[in-house]
Amino acid sequence: MTPQDMESRIVRYGDLQPCKTAFIDAHTPGSDQKENFTIIGGGVSESPDQHVHIAIPHGFNIGAAGQPPKCRNSLHDHHTAEVFFVLKGTWRFFWGRWGDAGEVTLQEGDIFNIPTGIFRGFENIGTDYGMIMAILGGDDAGGGVMWAPQVIEDAAEHGLILGENGKLYDSKKQQRLPEGINPMPLMSDAELAKRPEPTTTDVLPNHIARYWDMVALADKKPVNVLGENGLLRDKPGFEVDFITRGSATETKHSHPYPSVLMPMRGHWRVTWDGGAATLAPGDTMSVPENLAHSAVPSMSGEASLYHVVATGDPAGLTWKG
Structure with missing residues (x-):
């Protein structure tokens, strides 16, 4: 692409x-x-x-x-x-x-x-x-x-x-x-x-998951914030991961469903088969299904990113107490 x-x-x-x-x-x-x-x-x-x-x-x-x-x-x-x-x-x-x-x-x-x-x-x-x-x-x-x-x-x-x-x-x-x-x-x-x-x-x-708790947990590998086995256990039709400088990798990966990258802190360099782009906090990037890509910080300093991917689960679990 x-x-x-x-x-x-x-x-x-x-x-x-x-x-x-x-x-x-x-x-x-x-x-x-x-x-x-x-x-x-x-x-x-x-x-x-x-x-x-x-x-x-x-x-x-x-x-x-x-x-x-x-x-x-x-x-x-x-x-x-x-x-x-x-x-x-x-x-x-x-x-x-x-x-x-x-x-x-x-x-x-x-x-x-x-x-x-x-x-x-x-x-x-x-x-x-x-x-x-x-x-x-x-x-x-x-x-x-x-x-x-x-x-x-x-x-x-x-x-x-x-x-x-x-x-x-x-x-x-x-x-x-x-x-x-x-x-x-x-x-x-x-x-x-x-x-x-x-x-x-x-x-x-x-x-609820607090930012600095997630930063600590994502020091070595991305943390699954929302998902069947996440910090917040739920299956709402999508999963949310949290990535920091310490857990980001240049190894490309892909998903069978569209995914979205949303930087929280720092600038992130997204590379895919065919090109690259830099994202800043507040930017939102849609990655097509089955497109191999990676995201790593492009500058020094604090860096964190939310990653959302569809799962195909039924959306909308009600309150269970």
Whole structure:
């Protein structure tokens, strides 16, 4: 594969195109400064304004959220797995029917595997613009977002209506629901009562891995962070590995499924049969299936990289306690 072909599979951090109207809380005070990015796959945006950088199916989606300080993402859930790692800043994640069942603070490089079946939200609690990267299971990311009822009600008060077709309509732009399309129904009390409310103590041991712990573990060989036998044991349709300078190798390898390289720290030189490219933190590179490649740091200093590869497993394990 030529360098030109591969360049089309690299999304540079500086080239990311945000959408500020991606979701139902786009007008809700406290959430109206969000920027959402769909990097690989169709994502779950409810807006036609969302730009998709790479539409090639991978078996999972890659997205990102950028938010200024004190901006939050409202309580929601997905039908498939949702995994975050913090690229920039300090973030508070919270969950439960009202967002008060539990919470955790994540720093740069930390990763969080959030089970389905639980409403979750997050906010930038740092002092600068922050960015979190997201991996969603499945090619269609489960068919959309499920919002806590109060999020839909709050949004309607600020002019945004979500149709049962999964699309947003903005009364501030004189938009109305099309004929035959009803508003997205709120979850019933019976449905809400079935949702678990795990505490912080329930969630922390098996769903969060800290950056510096992974750096230590990946000193000699890559560490499997998320997988059937990973630090975070799960089979959401993809695996996540963590690589550092000490565990990187120039020996080429390939996968039967597409894979994605996402540098966390340092510059990385990716070499494949046919060319090479250098990635920086925030860049995302899609590697085709069966293409032999390697990735090693290209400069001195701290170097770490997340590696995501599809597995073909069903996506989206629910909370098991």
